[in-house]
Amino acid sequence: MVRLGSGAGYSGDRIEPAVELVERGEIDYLVFECLAERTIALAQQARRLDPESGFDPLLDSRMRAVLATALRRRIRIVTNMGAANPVAAARRIAEIARALGLGAVRIAAVCGDDVLEHVLAGNYRFEETGTRVRDLGDRVVSANAYLGAQPICEALRTGAAVVVTGRAADPALFLAPLVHEFGWSMDDWQALGQGTLVGHLLECAGQITGGYFADPGIKDVPDLARLGFPIGEVEPNGDLVITKVAGSGGRVSAATCKEQLLYEIHDPAKYFQPDVVADFSDVRVVEIGPDRVRVTGGKGTPATGMLKVSVGYVDSYVGEGQISYAGTGAVARARLALDIVRERLRLTGVRMSESRFDLVGVDALHGDRGPRAAVDPYEVRLRVTGRAESVHEAARIGNEVETLYTNGPAGGGGVSKHAREVVAVQSVLIPAAMVKASVRIVEAAS
Amino acid sequence: MKLRELAHSRAGDKGDTSNLSLIAYRERDYEHLRRHVTAAAVRAHLGDLVRGDVVRHELPNLAAFNFVISRALGGGVTRSLALDAHGKSFSSVLLELEIPGPDPAAPATP
Numbered sequence: 326m327v328r329l330g331s332g333a334g335y336s337g338d339r340i341e342p343a344v345e346l347v348e349r350g351e352i353d354y355l356v357f358e359c360l361a362e363r364t365i366a367l368a369q370q371a372r373r374l375d376p377e378s379g380f381d382p383l384l385d386s387r388m389r390a391v392l393a394t395a396l397r398r399r400i401r402i403v404t405n406m407g408a409a410n411p412v413a414a415a416r417r418i419a420e421i422a423r424a425l426g427l428g429a430v431r432i433a434a435v436c437g438d439d440v441l442e443h444v445l446a447g448n449y450r451f452e453e454t455g456t457r458v459r460d461l462g463d464r465v466v467s468a469n470a471y472l473g474a475q476p477i478c479e480a481l482r483t484g485a486a487v488v489v490t491g492r493a494a495d496p497a498l499f500l501a502p503l504v505h506e507f508g509w510s511m512d513d514w515q516a517l518g519q520g521t522l523v524g525h526l527l528e529c530a531g532q533i534t535g536g537y538f539a540d541p542g543i544k545d546v547p548d549l550a551r552l553g554f555p556i557g558e559v560e561p562n563g564d565l566v567i568t569k570v571a572g573s574g575g576r577v578s579a580a581t582c583k584e585q586l587l588y589e590i591h592d593p594a595k596y597f598q599p600d601v602v603a604d605f606s607d608v609r610v611v612e613i614g615p616d617r618v619r620v621t622g623g624k625g626t627p628a629t630g631m632l633k634v635s636v637g638y639v640d641s642y643v644g645e646g647q648i649s650y651a652g653t654g655a656v657a658r659a660r661l662a663l664d665i666v667r668e669r670l671r672l673t674g675v676r677m678s679e680s681r682f683d684l685v686g687v688d689a690l691h692g693d694r695g696p697r698a699a700v701d702p703y704e705v706r707l708r709v710t711g712r713a714e715s716v717h718e719a720a721r722i723g724n725e726v727e728t729l730y731t732n733g734p735a736g737g738g739g740v741s742k743h744a745r746e747v748v749a750v751q752s753v754l755i756p757a758a759m760v761k762a763s764v765r766i767v768e769a770a771s
Numbered sequence: 772m773k774l775r776e777l778a779h780s781r782a783g784d785k786g787d788t789s790n791l792s793l794i795a796y797r798e799r800d801y802e803h804l805r806r807h808v809t810a811a812a813v814r815a816h817l818g819d820l821v822r823g824d825v826v827r828h829e830l831p832n833l834a835a836f837n838f839v840i841s842r843a844l845g846g847g848v849t850r851s852l853a854l855d856a857h858g859k860s861f862s863s864v865l866l867e868l869e870i871p872g873p874d875p876a877a878p879a880t881p
Contacts, residue, residue: 362786363849453786453847537781544779580779580794583833587792589783591839593828609832622832640850681852689854691820691864710852749849752786 334530357404366637368409369467379410419769433485437762449753473599476762477501496524517601518625519563535575548574640749644719646726680711719744775866789843
């Protein structure tokens, strides 16, 4: 059996549960999944300014928290915290190992996901809009292919204590240790499908142990403040039990596993991955003990031969301003304020291709579909946001909210405003054969 | 009754597509949900909150459904102007759907 611990479900995730996993989880592998769709594009921009940057900003904190214990207990770490610069991340981990006096440590960086040149040359078509990459001109900042389990397995075969990747399919971070340990063939679609299921369930960390689940009165979760992160116990045939560190907070139940199973899935019978098209349509979920759930029935069919590529580009600039009103008449004053801002943005000729005028607490999330309250809320927050072609133009939107202080209705307070560049992401598919992944070794000497 | 009394949900996002799981608390309510929480009912319930179509996938083994909604996230999570750009709170919209209560005399199906 192999025990996989999931130490992070996103880049900003809590660090303490990962420490708990290495100290008390009796795990063989600790996986940190830290790379959202857009993160790598932002990291690519950072790398342009500083060639030794471009990896996850919490790399230091996470490694300092777990590395010594992981090495002592022979727990191997797999992570995509390399983001836009896995080699620099590997060097950084080596520096940390030296600084902590941890002796000789081998770190493997998985490279090759950066396919910007190829994607520009091929002028691929975007999946969602049908437009083409070169239609974006010089606004394209990155293109990274989702690598599969094979290069991660190659990195594990070097004996590295830490494997750090850039863009890889999230489930592949978990599938690779299973392929490596059990010697699964890369055309054993049933095993790869079940292994993808393991990875999919674990990749969001606390989202399967009771995080993002609680709804007081109908879906209670014990001790959520000390939420423990999940452990996947996997047998050589792929059979899986999801559990967590004994004594940690949270809960693993059939219901928490089902919610995570369907999270960010489209057709459950066709979950497209670099190594397999996984099929979750026959999955069964059975509670076999306290905080222990068996999940079986993952299947698969051959991979498509195409890899998904996230293309990051500078889309636009967004400006936003917020201000709060309270007490009797708060909603009426906030609506008056919205009308004033709308009119002023028009009078002063602020150019916006799209805008929103929301009352947070009334209609910001879902429009005015909620039941009409008999009385207005005691307080309400106005939010105006719009899309512009320059950061200067975008800043004018928040300014027209701020000026409500002395030029708007009575009693507005707590203004916030910002204007930012929006780096957006769209996807293309490219032939897998075009992507040449490789492994670079960085050694920390003792 | 509100759907919230019979099932729970989690929203996910990929680009401009949102998916909403719907999981029965009791397996015996699956058929009742299958009858009343159709793709068309969900599409009508979401109204102008989303722009695309709703496709429903059925998972009888899990007593669950997966609703996949296209053009749901203001052109994509990474560029949406919405306060909740990911549409994370759409699960709460779904659970507000009013449906008839299940017949308490109906035989329990496994």
